[in-house]
Amino acid sequence: MSVNKEFVKFDKVDKSYDGKVLVVKDLQLNIAEGEFVTMLGPSGSGKTTCLMMLAGFETPTNGEIYLDGNAISSIPPHKRGIGMVFQNYALFPHMTVYENLAFPLRVRKIPKDEADKKIDKALSMVSLQGFASRMPGQLSGGQQQRVAVARSLVFDPQLVLMDEPLGALDKNLRESMQYEIKHIHESIGVTVVYVTHDQSEALTMSNRIAVFNDGKVQQLSSPDELYEKPVNSFVAEFIGENNTFSGEVSDISGGKCKVKLSNAEILANPIRVKGKGEKTIVSLRPERALINPNDKMDNIHKGKIEEVIYHGDHTRVRINLLGNSEFILKVPNSSSNLDIKLGNEIKIGWNSEDARALDPK
Amino acid sequence: MSSETQKILTTDGIPLEISLKKAEKKNKIKAFLLVAPLLLFIIITYIFPIGEMFTRSIDDRMITNMLPKTFKAMETWDGKELPPEEVFASFLADFKVLAEKKEHGKLGQRLNKEKNGFNTILKKLWRKMNKFEDGNTKEQIMEIHKRFRDVKYWQAIKRTAPPYTMAKYLKGMDMYYDEDGNVTQVEKDRRIHRILWLRTLEIAVVVTILCFLMGYPIAHLLAVLPMKYSNLLMICVLLPFWTSLLVRTASWMILLQQQGIVNDFFVMIGLVADDNRPEMMYNKTGTYIAMTQILLPFMVLPLYSVMKTISPSLMRAGKSLGGTPFVAFWKVYFPLTIPGIGAGCLLVFILAIGYYITPALVGGASGTLISNQIAYHMKETLDWSFASAMGLMLLTGVLAVYWVYNKLVGIDNIKLG
Numbered sequence: 003m004s005v006n007k008e009f010v011k012f013d014k015v016d017k018s019y020d021g022k023v024l025v026v027k028d029l030q031l032n033i034a035e036g037e038f039v040t041m042l043g044p045s046g047s048g049k050t051t052c053l054m055m056l057a058g059f060e061t062p063t064n065g066e067i068y069l070d071g072n073a074i075s076s077i078p079p080h081k082r083g084i085g086m087v088f089q090n091y092a093l094f095p096h097m098t099v100y101e102n103l104a105f106p107l108r109v110r111k112i113p114k115d116e117a118d119k120k121i122d123k124a125l126s127m128v129s130l131q132g133f134a135s136r137m138p139g140q141l142s143g144g145q146q147q148r149v150a151v152a153r154s155l156v157f158d159p160q161l162v163l164m165d166e167p168l169g170a171l172d173k174n175l176r177e178s179m180q181y182e183i184k185h186i187h188e189s190i191g192v193t194v195v196y197v198t199h200d201q202s203e204a205l206t207m208s209n210r211i212a213v214f215n216d217g218k219v220q221q222l223s224s225p226d227e228l229y230e231k232p233v234n235s236f237v238a239e240f241i242g243e244n245n246t247f248s249g250e251v252s253d254i255s256g257g258k259c260k261v262k263l264s265n266a267e268i269l270a271n272p273i274r275v276k277g278k279g280e281k282t283i284v285s286l287r288p289e290r291a292l293i294n295p296n297d298k299m300d301n302i303h304k305g306k307i308e309e310v311i312y313h314g315d316h317t318r319v320r321i322n323l324l325g326n327s328e329f330i331l332k333v334p335n336s337s338s339n340l341d342i343k344l345g346n347e348i349k350i351g352w353n354s355e356d357a358r359a360l361d362p363k
Numbered sequence: 364m365s366s367e368t369q370k371i372l373t374t375d376g377i378p379l380e381i382s383l384k385k386a387e388k389k390n391k392i393k394a395f396l397l398v399a400p401l402l403l404f405i406i407i408t409y410i411f412p413i414g415e416m417f418t419r420s421i422d423d424r425m426i427t428n429m430l431p432k433t434f435k436a437m438e439t440w441d442g443k444e445l446p447p448e449e450v451f452a453s454f455l456a457d458f459k460v461l462a463e464k465k466e467h468g469k470l471g472q473r474l475n476k477e478k479n480g481f482n483t484i485l486k487k488l489w490r491k492m493n494k495f496e497d498g499n500t501k502e503q504i505m506e507i508h509k510r511f512r513d514v515k516y517w518q519a520i521k522r523t524a525p526p527y528t529m530a531k532y533l534k535g536m537d538m539y540y541d542e543d544g545n546v547t548q549v550e551k552d553r554r555i556h557r558i559l560w561l562r563t564l565e566i567a568v569v570v571t572i573l574c575f576l577m578g579y580p581i582a583h584l585l586a587v588l589p590m591k592y593s594n595l596l597m598i599c600v601l602l603p604f605w606t607s608l609l610v611r612t613a614s615w616m617i618l619l620q621q622q623g624i625v626n627d628f629f630v631m632i633g634l635v636a637d638d639n640r641p642e643m644m645y646n647k648t649g650t651y652i653a654m655t656q657i658l659l660p661f662m663v664l665p666l667y668s669v670m671k672t673i674s675p676s677l678m679r680a681g682k683s684l685g686g687t688p689f690v691a692f693w694k695v696y697f698p699l700t701i702p703g704i705g706a707g708c709l710l711v712f713i714l715a716i717g718y719y720i721t722p723a724l725v726g727g728a729s730g731t732l733i734s735n736q737i738a739y740h741m742k743e744t745l746d747w748s749f750a751s752a753m754g755l756m757l758l759t760g761v762l763a764v765y766w767v768y769n770k771l772v773g774i775d776n777i778k779l780g
Contacts (some may be wrong), residue, residue: 008510057679057683058682058683059679059682078682078688079679079682079683080682080683080684080685080686080687080688080691081685082683083685084683085683085684086679086680086681086683086684088679090674090676090678092674092676092677092679092680094677094680094681094694094695095699096699105681105684105686105694106684106685106686108683109684109685109686109687109690153684157684157685163683165490196441334575
């Protein structure tokens with residue numbers, strides 16, 4: 003059985019609400035069967051609009067959406083057979099947990115004994131056996147969330163959409179629910195499209211992440227690639243922490259480029275720059291820069307420690323380096339790093355490969 | 364010893380309970396003073412008048428006060444045969460006192476209501492009593508008219524002895540005490556009140572249903588439209604509220620009369636012939652139309668306030684789970700609006716059942732309600748005790764509706780805003 007690589011396909015989709023501003027611009031996005039894809043982006047970036055178009059509550063202004071090869075723009079939501087988990091759970095407050103789960107089965111005219119089996123299965127999947135007769139109002143936020151997940155899965159949809167489902171939960175609960183949803187996805191192999199603005203949530207759960215900004219997908223790749231190899235400065239800045247130097251390319255050769263800053267020159271990896279004289283922002287992850295570097299590193303510079311913040315397992319050090327006073331270093335707390343003190347000058351080094359020269363914004 | 368140790372003391376050694384009461388006392392007094400004006404207002408304008416209405420409706424002390432000696436003498440009379448001499452003598456004594464105060468006419472009228480023919484024989488008694496000789500009063504009175512020899516007339520007097528009577532309530536239901544004191548129905552063609560009660564109920568129910576059918580979609584639209592449109596629509600709903608009730612009713616009269624705008628329009632589009640214009644006023648139709656329009660906001664507002672709280676994602680959830688728009692509406696949205704429906708219907712029904720001005724102006728003969736009858740007795744016949752009795756019957760009806768509603772829906776589920 004071959005996996006359908008284009009199980010969900012957005013083909014040149016545009017969306018505008020008022021005829022003046024495009025909320026989604028020329029969206030091209032393929033999602034494979036059984037994949038967990040997260041749409042990640044700041045609010046107003048168009049990610050929820052995409053989800054709503056997929057669910058059928060919004061129609062694309064232009065273009066077409068395909069589900070398993072069929073165009074679905076003209077199919078009403080209730081005939082699409084897509085499970086959905088809403089931001090505020092949207093449990094029916096006047097029905098018990100059992101009735102909430104029975105709703106999608108009842109409208110599909112599934113016989114009662116079969117429906118009961120499915121409901122039992124769905125409830126045990128989210129470890130809520132014995133809660134069937136409770137009302138949603140009697141459940142905690144996390145429990146309501148699980149009921150919502152169970153309800154979206156109980157009728158065996160091929161595709162489940164989740165719209166910031168963990169947004170209302172506290173931090174600890176959110177993290178445990180992330181793993182729970184991830185495990186459910188792995189065990190039943192359903193395709194999930196997940197919307198969030200929380201990057202750590204996206205990195206933890208997804209097979210692939212689509213970073214949205216300004217109505218466009220900026221980058222669609224696996225979590226590690228997204229973090230390690232951002233393709234533009236928006237993604238680099240949006241995902242994780244980031245040290246930047248802005249300057250001008252002075253030379254490109256042999257897969258490396260020289261970037262001239264205001265008072266120095268650094269070596270970088272040319273990702274989005276092609277020739278001399280181009281403006282660029284060089285992005286470097288804090289953990290890729292080391293103090294007391296060995297001589298193999300091709301960027302070694304001196305900086306002055308401006309701030310030291312203790313974080314338990316590591317220390318964040320803010321350094322004034324090459325004119326950037328916001329340069330952050332993460333230093334593991336060990337006895338060998340005792341010379342990190344406010345005002346000390348230290349040597350810092352990194353490989354040019356990790357310093358990605360991106361677009362200047 | 365044990366009780367001593369169980370008592371919890373504050374740090375200063377005062378029992379905790381007393382200390383708490385002391386600390387809370389000031390707040391309690393403050394709270395009471397804040398509600399005191401309203402409490403006083405309600406007692407003066409509401410509870411006291413209802414009590415007054417109630418006493419008035421059952422008050423029957425007029426004869427009791429007029430014939431004190433007679434009733435005292437009658438206490439020992441068994442009421443089966445003609446009363447003894449003592450009763451006759453006391454009656455004459457009471458009657459003479461009344462005659463001096465020129466109140467004997469009133470007694471005649473009042474007793475005539477109990478038993479026809481009393482007025483005549485009392486007038487005769489008044490003319491002849493001055494010629495009476497002392498002693499043997501029974502014989503002399505019985506001589507005046509044969510009705511004084513009829514035990515039924517004396518029984519009628521005895522029946523009026525209790526200071527309270529339910530006669531007015533019976534009258535409100537087209538019933539009365541007959542000469543033997545039994546509850547009897549009035550003749551079929553004179554049962555006007557029962558028709559009025561039923562009509563009031565019918566109009567209130569129909570108006571409530573009409574208001575619901577029209578108000579539900581409006582409220583839904585108000586709840587889902589974007590703010591700038593819903594505000595405009597809200598003004599349209601509330602606009603009638605800002606116009607005087609009388610003006611609105613009068614404008615309905617202009618619209619609905621036979622030569623009115625609505626009829627003209629019907630003729631113009633050819634719906635009805637010019638010489639066959641339907642009567643839409645001075646009958647039930649007029650009452651239905653005008654009352655529905657006037658009471659509509661009372662249905663829309665509670666519905667709106669409930670619908671506003673229903674998250675749109677619930678309907679979306681219903682649809683995404685496979686329910687057709689109708690199923691999603693019926694199984695998800697509608698059940699959540701029941702508190703609003705209950706509040707709106709209760710409000711409209713209670714207002715409709717006691718409605719007065721509109722039916723009086725556009726209702727004609729077939730469109731008037733029980734409240735118009737109450738007003739008639741207040742202003743025209745001056746039978747205030749009967750008006751009070753019917754008012755209280757109406758109040759009982761409303762309370763009964765409230766009770767039924769509480770049993771069916773639960774008053775805690777109501778949402779007025």
